[in-house]
Amino acid sequence: MSVTVRVPAKVNVQLAVGAARPDGFHDLANVFLAVGLYDEVTVTTADELTVTCEGPDADQVPLDRTNLAARAALALAGRRGIEPAVHIHIAKDIPVAGGMAGGSADGAGALLACNELWRAGASRAELLAICADLGSDVPFSLVGGAALGTGRGERLTALDVGSTFHWVFAMAGRGLSTPAVFREFDRLAEGHDIPEPVASRDLLDALAKGDADALAAAVSNDLQPAALSLFPDLADTLDAGRAAGALTALVSGSGPTTAFLVRDTASAQKVSEALLASGTCRTVRTATAPAPGATVLPPFDTGAHADA
Ligand code: C5P
Secondary structure, three states: OEEEEEEEEEEEEEEEEEEEOOOOOEEEEEEEEEEEEEEEEEEEEOOOOEEEEEOOOHHHOOOOOOOHHHHHHHHHHHHHOOOOOEEEEEEOOOOOOOOOOHHHHHHHHHHHHHHHHOOOOOOHHHHHHHHHHHOOOHHHHHHEOEEEEEOOOOEEEEOOOOOOEEEEEEEOOOOOOHHHHHHHHHHHHOOOOOOOOOOOHHHHHHHHHOOHHHHHHHOEEOOHHHHHHHOOOHHHHHHHHHHOOOOEEEEOOOOOOEEEEEOOHHHHHHHHHHHHHHOOOOEEEEEEEOOEOOEEOOOOOOOOOOOO
8 A cells, every 4th residue: 555645845935034042943934935846755554664765866865764754654653553664755856955845845745645544534733733843844845835934934824826936946066954054044143133033015915916026026035144154156056047037036945955036937948048057056947836735646547447
């Protein structure tokens, strides 16, 4: 018995970061937008918990119990008092350590898949609670679409999106650690007053209207200076995309993936080619947004049908 779940990546169109809290996390106003780059997580009944991964970045994915997909299976099994006897296979298309919630996607995907496989009957609310325990971005990977995340990003309010947005993503030659980027944010913030993070009205209106120019004017990422401080070459990638006609360019989440909002598929093509030609990134992908959240895929059809 197998269940496969498809889960999207995300870009943060606004990431407002408050001062460090006593627990070390930061309060956020985090506007998530799910984008059409996906990991597929397949869980299969097995003798014990194992994880395998395929894809261009597969060698960077931990296959032990630190993997968020394994932790998700352990969390649900623990709540139901059952053995987490499952093989988890991750077909990985979302960049690893890229600021696009690839690990979170695998956590949400494995959780939904195990809930189906084990007929565990967890409600949406229980799944969201488990996701929030797994990591700040994991609840959004489950719900997809667009949402405002508050608290450490795990408390979600769904947002309206009026149209399809076109994006280009440039993957960097190495990853960035999210905790390291937040630590750099704290270091750069020393001696400054950090305002409470609030969602931008202009940005929410631009999303709701589906107005790409207004969205481009309103995007912001408070982690971008920290990511650029740790990875200064990203500035060249941002410049190359802007010069090729992107409406705006920003670091995705904690980076180092850079995100370029473009007007249409023709512009996406032009910006992609320019980014590749610039030699400032490892690879380039295009995707549209919003994308649906974690979705159980229909069982694989082998094409072999029994005669009637
Ligand atoms: O929640 P998650 O495990 O994904 O967070 C990874 C790390 O990112 C945390 O350990 C923390 O260093 C940082 N973080 C933060 N504030 C948030 C979310 C994450 O400082 N709101």
